[in-house]
Amino acid sequence: MERILFGDNQFFGVNHMSEERARAQAMKFQKLEAIIEVLDAAYGEGIRAFMCTTHERIAEVCEHVRAHPERYTGFVFYPCMPYAHKYANAVTEQGLLGALKSFLPEQGALGAVLQGGMSVARKDADALARMLIDAEMKMFHGLQTPVVFMQNVLTDLLLGAGMVDSFRVFADHVAARYGAEPGFITMNVPMLLDALQRCGVDNPIVCANINKIGFRMCGGKEVYEKTIAERRFRPVAMSVFASGAIGAREAIEYVCRQDKIEAVVFGASSRGNIRATRMLIEEFWPPRARTDAAAAAS
Amino acid sequence: MIRAALIGLGKMGLSHLSIVNAHPDVELAAVCDTSDYVLDVVSKYAGLKTFNDYRRMLSTETFDAVFVATPSRFHAEIVKLALDADLHVFCEKPFCLDAAESLRLAEIAEREQLVNQVGYHYRFVGVFHELKQLIDRKVLGRLHHIRVEAYGPVVLRPKGGTWRTKKNEGGGCLWDYACHGIDLANYLVGAPRSVGGAVTNRLFSQDVEDEVYASFYYDGGLTGQVAANWSDESYRKMSVKISVWGENGKAVADRQEMQIYIRDNKGLPFEQGWNTRYTTDLTAPVWYYLRGEEYSAQIDAFVQAIKASRTDTRSTFRSAAETSMVVSAIARGASGDRVAVDPGRIEVYRPEPRQGLWQAIRQFGSAGSR
Secondary structure, three states: OOOEEEOOHHHHOOOOOOHHHHHHHHHHOOOHHHHHHHHHHHHHOOOOEEEEEOOHHHHHHHHHHHHOHHHOOOOEEEEEEOOHHHHHHHHHHHHHHHHHHHHOOOOOHHHHHHHOOOOHHHHHHHHHHHHHHHHHHHHHOOOOOOEEEEOHHHHHHHHHHOOOHHHHHHHHHHHHHHOOEEEEEEOOHHHHHHHHHHOOOOOOEEEEEOOOOOOOOOOOHHHHHHHHHHOOOEEEEEOOOHHHOOOHHHHHHHHHOOOOOOEEEEOOOOHHHHHHHHHHHHHHOOHHHOOHHHHHHO | OEEEEEEOOOHHHHHHHHHHHOOOOEEEEEEEOOOHHHHHHHHHHHOOOEEOOHHHHHHHOOOOEEEEOOOHHHHHHHHHHHHHOOOEEEEOOOOOOOHHHHHHHHHHHHHOOOOEEEOOHHHHOHHHHHHHHHHHOOOOOOEEEEEEEEEOEOOOOOOOOOHHHOHHHOOHHHHHHHHHHHHHHHHHHOOOOEEEEEEEEOOOOOOOOOEEEEEEEOHHHOEEEEEEEOEOOOOOOOEEEEEEEEOOEEEEEOOOEEEEEEOOOOOOOOOOEEEEEEHHHHOOOOOOOOOOHHHHHHHHHHHHHHHOOOOOOOOOHHHHHHHHHHHHHHHHHHOOOOOOOOOOOOOOOOOOOOOOHHHHHHHHHHHOOO
16 A cells, blocks of 8 residues: 555645635636645645545546556555445435436446336345446546445444444455455544444454544543554544645654554645645654655655 | 433434444343345344334333434434333424424423433534533623524535435425524524514425525614525535624634633633633543544433433433424424515515514423423
8 A cells, every 4th residue: 555645635625624625726726727736736745645535627637647558657546435425415315316326327227226116135235336336436447446445434334333244344345345455444543443344354454543532532532542443443544634734844744653554535725835844754753654755756 | 331222224213323322321122114135144153132113112121211313303202202101202303293292292391300411413513512601601791792603515416315305304404404503502602582584495495495594683782693505515424613702802702613702801710812712622532433523422422321310411302303494493483474575665674574483482481290
């Protein structure tokens, strides 16, 4: 897994601190060129992994990278699925079944099953899940996706509901069909690790908020620190700045001091900020963990 | 351990399923829905006991509490049955579509000392709760205006056919969207005495309104406005914003942050002029996070109230009934008279209170048992 992952919240008006800032970002990145410019800046800084939601606009980014393979040697995508608002809004508008239908190919066995009013669960809910994963993965065809993440709202929904076997279904399918390692984004790390252990997903990649103020770290900062130090999993830190509540230096130092963290994901809107963050990570990360990005950039 | 049942497995029901099931003090003993395929999935993958008839579920199993997340038109009947069975009840918003029915149920719950809560989760958003403290402590001085806005991308095309698009089932922007803002305004400053200038417009929907505007008139000269539009594609998700103006300053709050302008900071823990407070400082941690701390916090508040035998939750049946009354007043007002503007002689129009909301609340209150 790459050590520094570039995130995409800033491109879609996601900002956990300020709706004004979120809107300003949505305006700034309205055109694909603006997104590409920042991605190119990240690439120029040696960052090789783009961790992105399956937002419809990511399809345009994928198209661009496919069209210019020479400019993106070694560039990989870490898709995070599903983009939840797409589904939530569709369920509100069309109901659960209507929404499912709208996201799946019209032809095929599933349409017949749904239209016949037969029980999806008895027939094969696993098959339905696999079809939804494939639908989300379509935009990445021809690109490298070495890690595929389940988005936190889905991970945590299934986790809370106790539907833990679905994690196994996800893990098996992304491995078998896409040759990818499964990853899980969550706000509830200790609880998720128990569940993944129960369903036999060993040494999982788990991406979660890990930050110095304990923001959205369910169970608390101390529990997280202990979990990271002692349990068998591969932590990826996100929201390390807690949406700007922590100074950059302090934030990166906190994360890098925890040896077992394997990667950091962050978003930024300018080359200056990308570089500053990359340099901080390189400064604080222990030598053995020093990122490949440094080598690639020099 | 609190033995609980959940009725309704739609969008909110699934969210509650997850949060309730993850609560260490609750045993989710059964769930109920009319859709067999949803029940099959829940039974097979979550291992939960399922029913497709809530009457049968409530008569064959014993519970301490029930969570109701069905389409709104079923709320009254189910909540009544649950209260009659002596259960604590958490009901999804907007509670009952009939304000009088809402008040009757509030009175039953209060009389029987049953914990009663409605899922107006914005009351549990850290920033809005902080704004409430600020208003109660008179930091902004005497308030003279409150504005609440709710926008989001729900109905963006002239199609779709769930209960949310049906007028008689609690669909529409007024009952589904504006009610959040109205409830939040009620939480912050109390219910208005009357409603005026109500406007409801259709943009895409056939049967219901897609945007709502209205003015509120409160005791003591405070006025307010609500603006809600669920067909605003420029928003990524539902966004609620509150602005309040007082004699000592103003505050503007959304889910993420609050900006406060203070004229005179004597004795106050604020700077003169602008102050900003962020959600990261104002949000209490939750034991389990699904989609915003407020969704977990409201469930935990309900559970803790049951454990402590306290019925004064932050969002009671009674407060939800008041919200339903304001919603009803807007619906009635929107079809009321308008004042023509004569181009020859435009005069200043002073609105008279039209809907006797407070009177209605008093009336319903005195009609009850107490």
